Amino acid sequence: MKFAILNGEMIKRSDAKVDVEDRGYQFGDGVYEVIRVYNGKMFTINEHLERFVKSAESICITLPYTKKKITTLLEELILKNNLQEGIVYMQVTRGVAPRNHSFPTDNVLPSLVAYTKEVTRPLASLKTGVKTMVTEDIRWLRCDIKSLNLLGNLLAKQKAAESGCFEAIQHRSQEVTEGSSSNIFIIKDGSITTHPSNHLILKGITKDVILQVCESNKIVVEEQTFTLEDLASADEAFLSSTTAEVMPIIEVDGKRVGDGLPGPVTKRLQELFEQEIERQCGALKDKILK
Incomplete structure (x- = not known):
């Protein structure tokens, strides 16, 4: 069984669903990162997180977790999925709100998801x-x-x-x-x-x-x-x-x-x-x- 992270919670990957009004689904209103894993360890994790934060800030999204908390969550995910060689994919969207081109109100929280995938070196x-x-x-x-x-x-x-x-x-x-x-x-x-x-x-x-x-x-x-x-x-x-x-x-x-x-x-x-x-x-x- 594989697991994913959805808004800070570790859940079965098959249970990780996207709301039809998620702004990432409807507008591509979000950012993402792909992090390489070798020997169960993330390569250049700090650099990826810095870019993740910068990309989010560039489109006026404040991440719901600190870089330290995200690192901990991803490490737990890698361990839970027993990933030795592959990638971690994570993305954050502006959240779920009725479809409107302008940003939703501040009470709409960003949605963060992450999952792993086995990928061998080419x-x-x-x-x-x-x-x-x-x-x-x-x-x-x-x-x-x-x-x-x-x-x-x-x-x-x-x-x-x-x-x-x-x-x-x-x-x-x-x-x-x-x-x-x-x-x-x-x-x-x-x-x-x-x-x-x-x-x-x-x-x-x-x-x-x-x-x-x-x-x-x-x-x-x-x-x-x-x-x-x-x-x-x-x-x-x-x-x-x-x-x-x-x-x-x-x-x-x-x-x-x-x-x-x-x-x-x-x-x-x-x-x-x-x-x-x-x-x-x-x-x-x-x-x-x-």
Whole structure:
């Protein structure tokens, strides 16, 4: 039997129901987080909670619990579900109220839900790399908020799926922003470039870990804009996300990136990222580079 958390209570997941007038259901009026679990421990939990709070505040939702209380609840949920490797999904909505575009009165309390899912590391793809495609970024201008409004992302991801690709790389007027569910990096002459963490992209937690390990290991990385032309001429490219980690990109729109294999800088970053996982969560059973 699996369990979920609904407004602070541990209940059977099958009993976790959404009211038809929940504003998350009707308007996408809420925010969410996906947190990776290795060896039964949450990876970068503090960073995820900080972003969760910031996203909620950006749309004027005050979380019903402190970050400390949420951490305790999620730890109990992981233990209750005996999750060793996977994710915790959590979201908060503005709550249940009669349908109206304007916010409900202050007596309507936010609704918070969380559940776990077993997700193994994509080791095969991490070793061989993935194919991607390019599509126009049609999303709104506050992509820094991890909102439940994901229709633009879903349409892009579906295009990728229909093209036999792992990810859709989005652009605005030829300027690469991010993937449908990832941040994008290119490497040229040993130097890494990725889009600045502004309102046009989500400030990825995995991206921030990569920036930190680059700084610690004197790997050159710049947060600046780059174009589709820069992407096409890159020596290497990779994407990052909570579940994809440091994922090599070997093809864009049917054209090879570099020699069509994961490159040395990307492999080095994978190694450093695994070291950071082990520092926070303990030894990994399987690694990319053996």
